[in-house]
Amino acid sequence: MSAILEIKDLQLVYGAGSQPTLHGVDLEIATGQAVGVVGESGSGKSTVAWTVMGLLPPGARVTRGSVSFEGNELLAMSAEERRRLRGKSIAMVFQDPFTTLNPCLTVGQQLTEVLVERGLVDAGAARCEGLRLMDEVKLPRASELYDAYPHQLSGGMKQRIVIASALACSPKLLVLDEPTTALDVTVEAHILRLLAELQKTRGLSMLFISHNLGIVEQLCSSVTVMQSGRVVEAGAAEQVLRRPNHAYTQKLLGSLPRLLKPATPAPGPANEEAPQAEVIEARDVSLSFGGRPGLISRLLGAEGNAVQALANVSLSLRKAEIVGLVGESGSGKSTLGRCLVGIYAPQSGEIRLDGRATNPRADRSDRRIQMVFQNPDSSLNPRHRIGEILGRPLRLVGKSKREADQRVKELLALVRLPETYVSRYPHQLSGGEKQRIGIARALALEPEILICDEVTSALDVSVQASILDLIKDLRDRLNVAILFVSHDLAVISQISDRVVVMRGGRIVEEGSVGQVIAAPREAYTRELLASVPPFISEGLSTARAMAGA
Amino acid sequence: MLASAELRARPRLPLPLVIGSSLLLAILMASLAAPFITAFDFDAMDVTARMKAPDAVHLLGTDEFGRDVLSRTLHGASTSIGLGVAATAFAFAIGVPLGLLGGYMRGRLDDAIMRTVDILVSIPPVMLGLLILASTSPGVWKAALAVGIIYIPILIRLSRSVALSLAQEEFILAARTRGEGLGWILFREILPNALPPLVVETSLRISFAILLGAVFSFLGLGTQPPSSDWGLMIAEARPYLEQAPWIALAPGVALCVTVISINLVGEGLRQFLDVRSQPGA
Numbered sequence: 001m002s003a004i005l006e007i008k009d010l011q012l013v014y015g016a017g018s019q020p021t022l023h024g025v026d027l028e029i030a031t032g033q034a035v036g037v038v039g040e041s042g043s044g045k046s047t048v049a050w051t052v053m054g055l056l057p058p059g060a061r062v063t064r065g066s067v068s069f070e071g072n073e074l075l076a077m078s079a080e081e082r083r084r085l086r087g088k089s090i091a092m093v094f095q096d097p098f099t100t101l102n103p104c105l106t107v108g109q110q111l112t113e114v115l116v117e118r119g120l121v122d123a124g125a126a127r128c129e130g131l132r133l134m135d136e137v138k139l140p141r142a143s144e145l146y147d148a149y150p151h152q153l154s155g156g157m158k159q160r161i162v163i164a165s166a167l168a169c170s171p172k173l174l175v176l177d178e179p180t181t182a183l184d185v186t187v188e189a190h191i192l193r194l195l196a197e198l199q200k201t202r203g204l205s206m207l208f209i210s211h212n213l214g215i216v217e218q219l220c221s222s223v224t225v226m227q228s229g230r231v232v233e234a235g236a237a238e239q240v241l242r243r244p245n246h247a248y249t250q251k252l253l254g255s256l257p258r259l260l261k262p263a264t265p266a267p268g269p270a271n272e273e274a275p276q277a278e279v280i281e282a283r284d285v286s287l288s289f290g291g292r293p294g295l296i297s298r299l300l301g302a303e304g305n306a307v308q309a310l311a312n313v314s315l316s317l318r319k320a321e322i323v324g325l326v327g328e329s330g331s332g333k334s335t336l337g338r339c340l341v342g343i344y345a346p347q348s349g350e351i352r353l354d355g356r357a358t359n360p361r362a363d364r365s366d367r368r369i370q371m372v373f374q375n376p377d378s379s380l381n382p383r384h385r386i387g388e389i390l391g392r393p394l395r396l397v398g399k400s401k402r403e404a405d406q407r408v409k410e411l412l413a414l415v416r417l418p419e420t421y422v423s424r425y426p427h428q429l430s431g432g433e434k435q436r437i438g439i440a441r442a443l444a445l446e447p448e449i450l451i452c453d454e455v456t457s458a459l460d461v462s463v464q465a466s467i468l469d470l471i472k473d474l475r476d477r478l479n480v481a482i483l484f485v486s487h488d489l490a491v492i493s494q495i496s497d498r499v500v501v502m503r504g505g506r507i508v509e510e511g512s513v514g515q516v517i518a519a520p521r522e523a524y525t526r527e528l529l530a531s532v533p534p535f536i537s538e539g540l541s542t543a544r545a546m547a548g549a
Numbered sequence: 550m551l552a553s554a555e556l557r558a559r560p561r562l563p564l565p566l567v568i569g570s571s572l573l574l575a576i577l578m579a580s581l582a583a584p585f586i587t588a589f590d591f592d593a594m595d596v597t598a599r600m601k602a603p604d605a606v607h608l609l610g611t612d613e614f615g616r617d618v619l620s621r622t623l624h625g626a627s628t629s630i631g632l633g634v635a636a637t638a639f640a641f642a643i644g645v646p647l648g649l650l651g652g653y654m655r656g657r658l659d660d661a662i663m664r665t666v667d668i669l670v671s672i673p674p675v676m677l678g679l680l681i682l683a684s685t686s687p688g689v690w691k692a693a694l695a696v697g698i699i700y701i702p703i704l705i706r707l708s709r710s711v712a713l714s715l716a717q718e719e720f721i722l723a724a725r726t727r728g729e730g731l732g733w734i735l736f737r738e739i740l741p742n743a744l745p746p747l748v749v750e751t752s753l754r755i756s757f758a759i760l761l762g763a764v765f766s767f768l769g770l771g772t773q774p775p776s777s778d779w780g781l782m783i784a785e786a787r788p789y790l791e792q793a794p795w796i797a798l799a800p801g802v803a804l805c806v807t808v809i810s811i812n813l814v815g816e817g818l819r820q821f822l823d824v825r826s827q828p829g830a
Binding site: 341342343370371375378381382383392425 | 718719723725726727729738742824
């Protein structure tokens, strides 16, 4: 089998005088083969994809090496030659289907644009070809969707359209840059299955870029692991994932959250015989958004299209307990968290603290509930120093400057960061460090309840593992009750004592980790579990057998 | 890793800020030191020396009344720059808080502010100025006030749009959950992040304010003769452009240099305020 793409000793620099981003990368894709490139942020994996596509940003310069496609050197080609190659022979699927499609054009126009523009089909035949492509990516009701605009489609449908348009000119090589990262897990599973199928039926070669070691196995026969611009390990998927040689691959695999460590119930006070009293409880909470249309629409008699975000949801947290709240986007899991903190006031139902009903929005005086936010880049004010960010909650409750400074040092130690960070700005910290600051800020006033809203979803896996560790450790040391909101069942199963599954604003299933994951009662929970890549859910079958016994 | 002392150290001043502020300072100093630079009073007329070309006695020549152009230009500097800065400061002080408030609070309050702005911008600026100035006796400070009012909507719109996008950030949500008051959120959380575009706009506004102030002076509603500002000087020199171009040239060049140096200060300030460009990034 000949190689369709061969990258040899590729070295690349962004901007003169800076350190190379790629240090001699080698990669080979045989015809009809799918190769996964895995690495954390900053590993240079996307740069490899852009080099192959010829889409490098200005200032990037290849200083050494070669990239050949079907034996032709890509780097020696003129811009025009490469443009002709793009789409026709090499096509790309981008990460975020929500921004890849042009919101002003219909799905059909975007799908067939490349065909019409290259004169492969005339405008009349375009529709027919477009429908055929949509059929191939298994989009239902293709003739209806053809004339729809992107905003009318779900994320998964959009990504199918993006894939279909990449396939329009029957390329030989498909470059996929994190094609499922922006999607829900169940959707991700479907898209991966579709890609695997397309690879077989079309005999496509694929370059699959991902940060997630767990999903590459489903699609790729061989895997290349990258770290800081170097290939640290490459080989058959089976070998790299099961018998990794390099320490970095082992570390990555080690920090990958696995679904349920079977038969070891998470230790913690919550598992003791007598259950602790509930510290916070949501009772029959309902909330809907966007009910009121604008003045003019109301005059024209428009009805409000309210979205029910929460429908009679009840949930309770006990002291020192970690409850995992899992659900896909739109399930209402974040809304519930925000109701508990008091950002939203429920329209009906109540939030009870220590058995007494409260209005969390009005009653902020005790500040016993705090929140850690999802994105550490946006949750810290970029213009405040760390000392100010951590000290402010303390100053707000009337602590003196000296007391606050002292506590800030304690907080930094608590989240395992050096004291010198007080004078830094957020941008001088890494993503994981920023999230530690976010956690420290939430802990400043010694809350009893901590709401963690997708706190690891913006982080690399190895960083995620250390943050999960920290959260568990804080629970043990400070006895805080934690509501851990996440879309990732594997993460939830690692950290929680109890699991609550939400869908469409309702609680679908609730129970201990062992019960929900090993013996789910509801169909939706089973579907969620089935979407977890097999590599991550290994050992589950044995756990199921044990739970059944 | 950088030591904290290094991080605390003030970063180097950006070059545009240094150049711009030294130029501006030089102009203001020259204006104050005018009596020592020239031998002539700015309003001393000399009928025997009307419209004389620049020579050793009158370095920049004389105008149609025989007044020394250099003295008048230097004298006009403080009026012109003062008017520009005062007008912009006024617009900033009123417009930015309102814009931040509207962008952060949304809803009815935002509607009320923005519709008022719509009404204000629908009146042509010079008309608006005339309305304000014609109803009372004219004067340079009233001209500054009129220019300031005209510029309020621009600053409201800009600060509102910045606040609107910043209000979605999680650090604002974090501030709300810990119970911060409105003032803190607007001025300590949002404003520092809104400053870069505001500073650039403000420096532009000062330049435009000087020009608009000149328009009012030209219409007889701002600076009153025999006092002088650059706009008025240029306007008065217009009929003699062919015979005596130097009368308009001196204040014109001065205005040009001032506008450039103010813009340099704005650009420099923007760089200076950007924490990301500081060492350790």
